Amino acid sequence: MSKGPTASSHRRYLSDMLDWAQQVNSLFFKIPMSKILLFYKYVAIQYPEQVRKWQLKLCQDLNLKGRIIIAHEGMNGTVGGDLQTTQAYIEAMRAHPLFSDVDFKEADGGSENFPRLRVVVKNEIVNLGIDPNITAQNGGKHLTPEQTHQLLQESPQDLVILDGRNWYESKIGTFKNAVTPNTKNFRDLPAYIDENVEQFKDKQVLMFCTGGIRCERASAYLKSKGVAKEIYQIEGGIHRYAEKYPDGFFRGKNYVFDSRIASRINDDILAHCTFCQQPCDDFTNCLNASCNIQFIVCSGCLATHGSMCNPECKKAVEEKTVPIRTKPARFTQHEKR
Ligand SMILES: [Zn+2]
Numbered sequence: 174m175s176k177g178p179t180a181s182s183h184r185r186y187l188s189d190m191l192d193w194a195q196q197v198n199s200l201f202f203k204i205p206m207s208k209i210l211l212f213y214k215y216v217a218i219q220y221p222e223q224v225r226k227w228q229l230k231l232c233q234d235l236n237l238k239g240r241i242i243i244a245h246e247g248m249n250g251t252v253g254g255d256l257q258t259t260q261a262y263i264e265a266m267r268a269h270p271l272f273s274d275v276d277f278k279e280a281d282g283g284s285e286n287f288p289r290l291r292v293v294v295k296n297e298i299v300n301l302g303i304d305p306n307i308t309a310q311n312g313g314k315h316l317t318p319e320q321t322h323q324l325l326q327e328s329p330q331d332l333v334i335l336d337g338r339n340w341y342e343s344k345i346g347t348f349k350n351a352v353t354p355n356t357k358n359f360r361d362l363p364a365y366i367d368e369n370v371e372q373f374k375d376k377q378v379l380m381f382c383t384g385g386i387r388c389e390r391a392s393a394y395l396k397s398k399g400v401a402k403e404i405y406q407i408e409g410g411i412h413r414y415a416e417k418y419p420d421g422f423f424r425g426k427n428y429v430f431d432s433r434i435a436s437r438i439n440d441d442i443l444a445h446c447t448f449c450q451q452p453c454d455d456f457t458n459c460l461n462a463s464c465n466i467q468f469i470v471c472s473g474c475l476a477t478h479g480s481m482c483n484p485e486c487k488k489a490v491e492e493k494t495v496p497i498r499t500k501p502a503r504f505t506q507h508e509k510r
């Protein structure tokens with residue numbers, strides 16, 4: 174005679190069901206348990222050191238990792254943590270009179286995308302090295318993602334689309350028909366503007382960068398030249414535009430400054446493998462630590478050539494005549510959002 178279900182077998186059944194549900198969740202729905210917050214605010218901060226202490230304690234208490242820069246001109250941060258603690262961070266910021274209206278952008282990831290927590294005071298929240306009197310208050314007109322999209326659809330004759338980012342960022346993703354200065358550092362952009370000032374004469378200039386912060390003062394710098402007819406900047410940068418129009422005028426990947434390296438916006442691949450020239454937009458950096466250059470390489474060539482950018486670096490690494498990069502390779506493939 175068979176026995177009916179006992180209390181213990183019933184419990185086991187329930188626990189198996191729970192395990193199964195969790196597996197289904199992680200396998201099929203991939204519900205994130207953590208996130209990355211990105212934000213900046215240009216606002217006069219009288220005592221940056223006090224703000225630094227408050228931010229350091231806040232982030233430590235919440236176990237957040239990432240990087241926060243505070244200056245007299247404002248604050249700029251990228252932090253990762255779990256869902257509750259990032260929410261607690263947003264609430265703490267909202268409660269502060271200077272930061273109550275900060276626009277928080279969110280990205281997939283978490284504290285694991287950052288090696289540590291860094292909270293520092295600097296002269297500028299973004300290192301541009303221009304006259305401190307050229308402030309974000311004098312920057313270009315902010316366009317919402319919708320207004321940006323409309324302007325790009327209308328595509329007036331006198332429109333110049335200016336990518337304010339560095340070469341390795343625009344190489345793997347940019348707006349259609351954008352001018353890409355191919356600068357190595359953001360600090361080089363003012364010199365580019367000086368040398369190419371004629372290009373902006375009597376034009377409408379639409380500037381953009383990853384999250385909008387770099388354009389705030391760079392657009393003010395361009396404006397100070399007094400040549401452009403009108404200067405715009407995209408509110409929230411590529412990040413907000415691509416959220417609204419993933420298949421819009423921005424093509425490829427959005428380069429980001431944490432271990433994710435880039436987030437794919439759409440399936441266009443703008444760059445090519447350094448070795449075989451096939452379409453590819455995955456970066457790695459050279460295993461020769463004294464070179465450490467970022468270069469694009471496909472998975473096939475990475476397997477055959479190794480993570481060295483050219484034959485000289487390959488030879489040097491193999492003969493051990495140079496220091497070898499010890500940090501893990503930044504070669505990562507990224508899923509479409
Ligand atoms: Zn290749």
Ligand SMILES: [Zn+2]
Pocket residue numbers: 459460461464465466481482483486
């Ligand atoms: Zn190299």
